[in-house]
Each structure stands twice: as C-alpha cells, then as structure tokens.
Amino acid sequence: MASGVSIEVLDLRHFAAPLLRTVLEAEGEVWRQRLHWDYRASAKLLMQYLDSHMLPGYVALESGQVTGYVFCVYEETKAVIGDVFAMPEGDGASHAGSGAAHEVEETLLRHLFETLLNSPQLCRIESQLLLHPSGTHAGSFRNAGFEVFRRLFMVRQLESAIPDPRVELPAELELRPWRDDDLSAAGRLIAEAYKGHSDSEINDQYCSVQGSMRFLHNIARYSGCGVFAPQVSHVVLDRRTRELIALVLGSRVSPQSGHITQLCVHPTYRRRGLARMLLSIAADCFVKLGAGEISLTVTAANTDAIELYRTDGYEIAHTFDAAVWQRA
Numbered sequence: 001m002a003s004g005v006s007i008e009v010l011d012l013r014h015f016a017a018p019l020l021r022t023v024l025e026a027e028g029e030v031w032r033q034r035l036h037w038d039y040r041a042s043a044k045l046l047m048q049y050l051d052s053h054m055l056p057g058y059v060a061l062e063s064g065q066v067t068g069y070v071f072c073v074y075e076e077t078k079a080v081i082g083d084v085f086a087m088p089e090g091d092g093a094s095h096a097g098s099g100a101a102h103e104v105e106e107t108l109l110r111h112l113f114e115t116l117l118n119s120p121q122l123c124r125i126e127s128q129l130l131l132h133p134s135g136t137h138a139g140s141f142r143n144a145g146f147e148v149f150r151r152l153f154m155v156r157q158l159e160s161a162i163p164d165p166r167v168e169l170p171a172e173l174e175l176r177p178w179r180d181d182d183l184s185a186a187g188r189l190i191a192e193a194y195k196g197h198s199d200s201e202i203n204d205q206y207c208s209v210q211g212s213m214r215f216l217h218n219i220a221r222y223s224g225c226g227v228f229a230p231q232v233s234h235v236v237l238d239r240r241t242r243e244l245i246a247l248v249l250g251s252r253v254s255p256q257s258g259h260i261t262q263l264c265v266h267p268t269y270r271r272r273g274l275a276r277m278l279l280s281i282a283a284d285c286f287v288k289l290g291a292g293e294i295s296l297t298v299t300a301a302n303t304d305a306i307e308l309y310r311t312d313g314y315e316i317a318h319t320f321d322a323a324v325w326q327r328a
C-alpha cells in the first residue's frame with residue numbers, strides 16, 4: 001500500500017457488531033455530511049446481521065483494529081454488494097474515498113469480487129455504492145468485468161408552501177394516498193413502466209412483477225431506503241379496472257430530508273402531467289412533515305426523468321455509480 005500500512009483481510013462473519021462500531025460511526029458521519037442522511041437505522045440493521053455471523057463479506061484489519069468492511073447479500077442466484085467503506089484518515093469525512101482509505105476499499109472489493117466471481121451458482125452481481133462519488137471504484141468494477149452506470153443524486157430545497165399541486169384528472173382516474181394492500185398492483189405497474197428501461201439493467205427486480213414486489217416489500221415494509229412515509233406516497237388508479245397507472249413513494253432519510261424512492265407512470269398515461277403532479281403532492285406532504293429538502297436518485301441515461309426533475313427545481317448534489325456483472 002502507498003501508505004506503508006499493512007492490512008489483513010478477514011472474513012466478516014468472524015466479527016461481531018461492536019468490533020465495527022467505530023467504522024460504522026465514521027461512515028454515518030460521511031452519510032450525514034454528504035447526503036444529509038441519518039445512517040443510524042441502517043447501521044443498526046447491519047449490526048444485527050453482523051451479530052448473526054452470517055453476512056458474507058470482509059473486514060480490513062490494521063494493527064488489530066477494524067478499519068474497513070465490505071458486504072453483500074444473496075438473492076437466489078444474484079449477489080448484491082451492499083456497501084464498502086474504510087475509515088477516513090485524519091480528522092474527518094472529507095478524506096473518505098481518497099488515499100489509503102481508497103486503497104483499503106479497493107482491496108476489500110477485490111477480495112469480494114474474487115469470492116463472488118468464483119461462485120458457480122451466481123449468475124449476476126449488482127451494486128450501487130450511493131455514498132461514493134462516481135468514478136471512485138469504477139475502474140475496479142470494470143476490471144472485474146462489470147458494466148458501470150453513472151447515477152445522479154438530486155436535491156430540491158423546499159419552500160414553506162408548495163403551490164396547490166392537484167391537477168384536474170380525467171373522470172376515469174382517481175388519486176389517493178398509498179395503502180398497504182396496493183403492493184401487488186404497484187408491482188404490476190413497476191414491471192410495466194420499466195419494460196426495456198435502463199433501470200431494469202441496473203436492478204433486475206424491475207424486470208418482473210414478483211421482483212418489483214420484492215423491491216416494494218423492502219421499501220414499504222422493511223424501510224430498506226429510509227423510513228417509509230405512507231402519508232407522502234400516492235397512487236393514481238383507473239376507476240374502471242382498479243389498476244394503478246402511476247405512483248410516487250416517499251421515505252424519510254432524516255428529520256430534515258425526504259427521499260423519493262419510486263416514481264413511475266404507465267406508458268399509456270405519460271406526458272399528461274401525472275408525474276409532475278405526484279412529485280408536487282409528495283413535496284407538499286414532506287413540507288407538512290417538517291422536511292426542508294427532498295432527494296432522489298436517477299440514472300444519467302434517463303434524460304426524460306432528469307428533465308422533469310430539473311424543471312421541478314431538483315439540482316445535482318452528488319453522483320455515484322451502479323455496477324452490474326452478468327455471467328456470460
């Protein structure tokens with residue numbers, strides 16, 4: 001290593017949560033500074049998994065101290081690399097992703113790639129390292145045979161009052177807040193809305209109704225991306241078929257920050273202002289919950305959606321990479 005510090009890389013399953021506490025706290029600080037995201041709930045969940053000693057991954061050990069980790073989760077024949085992080089040197093978050101920390105993360109990733117790529121049962125590996133600026137680990141992913149997709153983290157500052165967001169809907173359409181039993185219909189809508197879409201290449205859950213329902217379960221039932229906010233989430237349905245034709249889902253990633261976890265409109269109903277209306281309704285609800293900003297992520301190739309977000313006041317605050325490996 002350039003820093004001259006030697007690191008040992010060991011199996012994550014041998015390490016109980018308290019041994020990673022310092023690293024997770026340092027990471028939480030980076031999430032807070034860079035994305036205004038309260039990482040404590042995610043860290044708590046991760047620590048529960050660590051204590052079960054079943055989470056696949058590696059830790060970096062320097063002079064007997066854990067200074068970094070990487071982990072993945074398996075979903076049948078797919079692995080999802082959930083995170084890689086190494087302690088920033090010096091005094092703070094601004095050093096993350098550079099120098100020795102960067103090298104530790106690259107070393108951890110190489111170990112995980114080697115394990116995963118040599119697992120014959122695996123057909124696919126996905127990863128979205130939201131915290132790391134685009135390009136940070138792109139070279140390592142590409143060298144291991146991954147395709148890399150640039151994604152944007154966009155933020156809209158919220159004024160105290162959003163102009164009345166409702167538009168007059170055609171008689172056959174109905175707007176209402178999200179209900180728990182919308183999950184199956186929402187799964188059907190997502191699978192339809194993302195057919196042939198670049199985001200289905202990044203997240204293959206979008207390719208099927210069942211996969212989309214797994215995605216929704218994770219968002220709405222297990223708060224996999226912040227704490228799900230049913231008050232913010234809305235659907236539009238066709239009164240005749242009772243099928244959903246558009247939806248927006250929101251969650252809270254900190255008391256001040258809301259996050260749009262999903263926005264989609266059935267292809268038949270596009271360019272009628274439905275997405276813009278749903279975004280405004282979500283913004284209005286977030287203001288009422290006391291949030292000062294909303295964030296969302298979008299693939300750089302999704303120019304239609306980016307145009308919508310820009311005209312709605314969202315600006316790029318950060319970029320990151322998604323990576324996909326598919327067995328030939």
Ligand SMILES: CC(C)(COP(=O)(O)OP(=O)(O)OC[C@H]1O[C@@H](n2cnc3c(N)ncnc32)[C@H](O)[C@@H]1OP(=O)(O)O)[C@@H](O)C(=O)NCCC(=O)NCCS
Binds near residue numbers: 266273305
């Ligand atoms: C992106 C998406 C949600 C837009 O839904 P929509 O209801 O058609 O959007 P709206 O009618 O509210 O359009 C609002 C603005 O977005 C932009 N926009 C939307 N679709 C566009 C397109 N095909 N081409 C160019 N601009 C487009 C335009 O600025 C548009 O305003 P305008 O119609 O006054 O020009 C929809 O295309 C969709 O579901 N796509 C697949 C899923 C997806 O990409 N979701 C976003 C993931 S981050």
